[in-house]
Amino acid sequence: MNIHELIHELRVPSKTKIVLLVADGLGGLPIVKGGLTELETANTPNFDACVAEGVSGLSTPVLPGITPGSGPGHLALFGYDPLQYRIGRGILEALGINFAVGAKDVSIRGNFCTLGKDGTIVDRRAGRPTTNRCVEVVEKLKTIAFPGVEIFVEPVKEHRFVLVFRGDGLGGNVNDTDPQNIGVPPLVAHGADAPSQRTAAVANEFLAKAFEVLKNEPDCNAATLRGFATYPNITTFRDLYGMKAAAIAVYPMYKGLARLVGMDILDAGVTPESQVERLQAAWNDYDFFFLHYKYTDSTGEDGNFPLKVQMIESLDKIVPQIRELKPDVFIVTGDHSTPSKFHTHSFHPVPTVIVADTVRPDGLNKFGERDCLKGGLGHFQAQHLMLLAMAHAGRFGKYGA
């Protein structure tokens, strides 16, 4: 029996509520040897109170040593094995611009490029056009149509756009047409199976029409396609856990990931305060709330240690308002670490705390990487976090007699 079958078998109806607060890229590292991490540096009286009342530990997003992107990081937190459920790049690109991907779609990442007169690629990124220029050229691609397949083209930024084919029987096993090199022509798309051959035929025809439409553009006179991806066949959160779930996120990518597992997306302003207001307003309508906070990650990616500390402190300030709603289970964690020192995601485990009446106390009183090491949750796999959430929410019966 796999874990999802187990969840399905054990879950029981309940009126309890769970709030999962994800501080993206929460974990960090000291800048200097012997120093403190961002979280250890931050003044977080409210997180610390959670640790004192709750049970803490360190979450491993995928496996030790594996640095996840946002897709696998969040899927694991939602309880989906990130090695089993893979979200194709085309889908993530579409989610990232808030495109409502559906079950009949093949999503593709497009790159404008520059072809020379001999038909070989001179610049794989078309001289990195401005995003305004990208919008302008994408408008021309929107004129392309052919029967039987709906086509959507949307700008992303600079040379990047999203292309979606919507129709019956389209597969996603198609090679990238970007040869990853200059001085050679773009590749022809080939499908590895019958549905994917249909997609490849559409792609090749689309590209031929695109080259025709763009032929007089000085920079973006062609395009390559990458990361063909069909909609993942994923059990919805509601089918899996029997909970009505809502996501309150600012960035499109995280709204998209939540939509992918069937959560409702609740719009809110960009500040944590407005996210909490939205949470308050929707409190009676859902069993499960996913709150996503981006700024711990973006400041880490900027390598801005003091600003990441400040963003952690800003998030800490909204904790009392969340807890006033009296969720039965309140969890603070991250989808991965983003140490300012690295300017990017890392593989280090992620500080996590669960607050519920049913926790076994572990004697800690501070939220930080070194503190969590001594916590009652120990090191655990992120994909098991939802099992703990369900258990503490009284939403599981006993396994076996």
Next chain:
Amino acid sequence: MNIHELIHELRVPSKTKIVLLVADGLGGLPIVKGGLTELETANTPNFDACVAEGVSGLSTPVLPGITPGSGPGHLALFGYDPLQYRIGRGILEALGINFAVGAKDVSIRGNFCTLGKDGTIVDRRAGRPTTNRCVEVVEKLKTIAFPGVEIFVEPVKEHRFVLVFRGDGLGGNVNDTDPQNIGVPPLVAHGADAPSQRTAAVANEFLAKAFEVLKNEPDCNAATLRGFATYPNITTFRDLYGMKAAAIAVYPMYKGLARLVGMDILDAGVTPESQVERLQAAWNDYDFFFLHYKYTDSTGEDGNFPLKVQMIESLDKIVPQIRELKPDVFIVTGDHSTPSKFHTHSFHPVPTVIVADTVRPDGLNKFGERDCLKGGLGHFQAQHLMLLAMAHAGRFGKYGA
């Protein structure tokens, strides 16, 4: 290679002895915030000495957040993946009354019920008859026979009885005939495959005869059948580990679980002292001893914190006599937690200590949930405990060159 194949490959002959002392439902919770658990409260000088000499940690019976019944809890301790090996309810019910279930058996839980004149169920539990009454009515069912299949009917308590069909080619994929509702007639049994269809036919015929035999009873004038289960196809303990194993348990369910994995069952009195005497008497005859102590669980289920503390202290007292026998490996653990606060099993990890000459010391000297958090075993899966037992007993060779 799976773990059982690995064990088979690595095990080497040895004369070492292992004692596994299972305090059922050992782990607990504080009743009041900031308080101590039952085990932390108990005065346990002998367990504490084990911790000082041994290595400690916390065992996760199935997965984080999953509360196991006794079946999965013990299978994991015996080294069988509790998600792979499932013991059906009918089997557990039969084990619970010490019925010697065999390979050709389908075990079923029966419930007496009351039918109205129109043939619909008036009371699913036949007004909860006394157990004496149950014994009396079961005697009438014992008269039922038909060719080709041996039938056993045994009382359990109140409205519950065990029914076993013994014969060749009987399957267990049969629906419950209990409709879980009143005002409707009992369901007809259907088999999901050919062997189970044979079982269903026997079940329907048995029920027809039972209704005839019981038709004049005022309360128990019919019965429903649930939890049809064939004998699990399980590698014996001896085949797996190459050890001759004995179980010294008081309650039938635990004797039954031990018998299920092929252990010999040694009868003893109901006190831990008499269990130790039995252990002493059998010391030279076995490599592995499983001692089961029920009262830590039953007091937890009664919500009796002080009595659970006392039961832990009673168990602690027999530890010196066990250790005088000089087992090469002595393990104290539980199959799950049963916090008095919950009045039932829980998902919290279980304090565990291994004493052997080969342990790496971890500097602890007290047996308790918070202490074990800092132990050398960390958080580990219960199904890996036997790997550690075999290793510390010098019963494993090296894996690979």
